[in-house]
Amino acid sequence: MERIPILKMGPYLLVTIQVDMHDRIAMTLQDELTERIVSDRAKGVLLDISSVDVVDSFIGRMIGNIASMSKILDAETVVVGMRPAVAITLVELGLALPSIRTALNVDAGMTLLKSARKMMGNGRPAR
Amino acid sequence: MAVLRDEVIGLRSTDDIIKARQLVRDCAIFIGLSLVDQTKVVTAASELARNTLVHGGGGEMRLQALNDGPRRGVKVVFADGGPGIPDIELAMKDGYTTRGGLGLGLSGSKRLVNEFDIQSQVGKGTIVTIVRWK
Numbered sequence: 130m131e132r133i134p135i136l137k138m139g140p141y142l143l144v145t146i147q148v149d150m151h152d153r154i155a156m157t158l159q160d161e162l163t164e165r166i167v168s169d170r171a172k173g174v175l176l177d178i179s180s181v182d183v184v185d186s187f188i189g190r191m192i193g194n195i196a197s198m199s200k201i202l203d204a205e206t207v208v209v210g211m212r213p214a215v216a217i218t219l220v221e222l223g224l225a226l227p228s229i230r231t232a233l234n235v236d237a238g239m240t241l242l243k244s245a246r247k248m249m250g251n252g253r254p255a256r
Numbered sequence: 257m258a259v260l261r262d263e264v265i266g267l268r269s270t271d272d273i274i275k276a277r278q279l280v281r282d283c284a285i286f287i288g289l290s291l292v293d294q295t296k297v298v299t300a301a302s303e304l305a306r307n308t309l310v311h312g313g314g315g316e317m318r319l320q321a322l323n324d325g326p327r328r329g330v331k332v333v334f335a336d337g338g339p340g341i342p343d344i345e346l347a348m349k350d351g352y353t354t355r356g357g358l359g360l361g362l363s364g365s366k367r368l369v370n371e372f373d374i375q376s377q378v379g380k381g382t383i384v385t386i387v388r389w390k
Binding site for chain 1: 292
């Protein structure tokens with residue numbers, strides 16, 4: 130079965146979706162990613178959807194779920210590389226994903242994660 | 257109105273939703289839709305194919321490339337023999353869901369196309385037709 134690779138980059142995990150999102154692949158990704166956040170003590174997830182040409186409400190919900198699950202596990206999610214046509218379609222569909230952080234590309238997403246960590250006191254608990 | 261292409265596929269598993277998306281994309285490219293319009297009609301088809309599968313218990317999708325005088329379009333018909341929709345007006349509301357989804361399938365896909373029609377009979381099934389013109 131096809132799987133989506135999860136790459137470790139320092140304290141972050143990079144997930145690049147390059148296959149047509151099948152329901153089972155989406156479910157497997159949720160399971161594996163949450164496991165990896167815990168085992169790698171990841172502080173952030175970069176979800177690269179630059180190769181994804183369709184985001185319907187199912188895939189949109191999966192992206193939202195990944196962000197919520199990561200948040201509970203103390204990792205921020207940034208969705209990067211959304212295509213303009215996908216953004217237009219999502220908003221018309223009624224799925225504006227308001228609670229999800231986005232960046233135009235992986236570099237910008239990484240910068241966003243780093244600055245978010247700095248503001249949180251570099252990952253140490255706030256006093 | 258001339259029909260330039262005519263295809264029918266079964267919608268029985270989630271694999272068929274992916275297949276449906278690819279066929280609609282091909283057809284949208286064939287009639288020369290812009291990238292944004294391709295994405296809109298493919299997304300609408302994906303939502304409706306999932307409805308056919310999840311709510312209708314499976315069915316089929318008919319895809320046509322149309323030539324109507326100066327304009328060309330993609331027409332997609334989703335038909336199932338499922339339980340039908342008792343209250344279409346309610347089902348068309350944003351956020352209304354019977355299965356714990358986001359409730360955007362019908363209302364959202366309507367916004368993504370130029371023509372949208374839904375016929376449903378309780379106990380008999382549902383037919384949804386969409387058209388996106390170039």
